[in-house]
Amino acid sequence: MTPDEIIGRLKKGNENFVSNNLTQRDHSKQRRIAAIGQYPKAIVLSCVDSRVPVEDVFDLGIGDIFVARVAGNIENRDIVGSMEFATAVAGSKLVIVMGHTQCGAVKHAIDNTDAKSMNMIALGDLLSEIRPSVDMTERIGEVSSKNEAFTNNVINNNALKTVEDIKLQSPKLKELDDNGTIKIVAAVYDMATGRVNFL
């Protein structure tokens, strides 16, 4: 399958999710088959948000997809290493950075929450990774997570920026993307509708 064909399959799976028509799966059987080996066609980088069930969102089951998760779906060295493994070693042809509406991490980055002063040093570092996406987003109205249009634009920009950062951090992923072996794309999951919008 080509990267575009995989995107088509995932969009179709997402239609099933949106229309509440998920495939019934025999997880015991799938688990036994998957134990022999895995050939996932894609790796998704998602936020940790409990309201984003990645496999369900694409109507996928055991052994179908790699999922990496970190608050705010930003890349870091371990995540990029996992993507190099998923593509160059395990044969996945698609990397999706999938943000979501109502993202708490993005909202705190917008509101400049000072996590470090509350002794959450690591969270402070994580939010500062999202801040550039806030700064690069055109100011429409006030810079506040209460400003829904602005917040949604930051969520989009954060996913798009992460795609670019992945290519900057990994010469291998950039090479595979440049020669068409894989595609690295951004998407946003709409929590209200269940729809994944590819950017």
Ligand SMILES: [Zn+2]
């Ligand atoms: Zn989130």
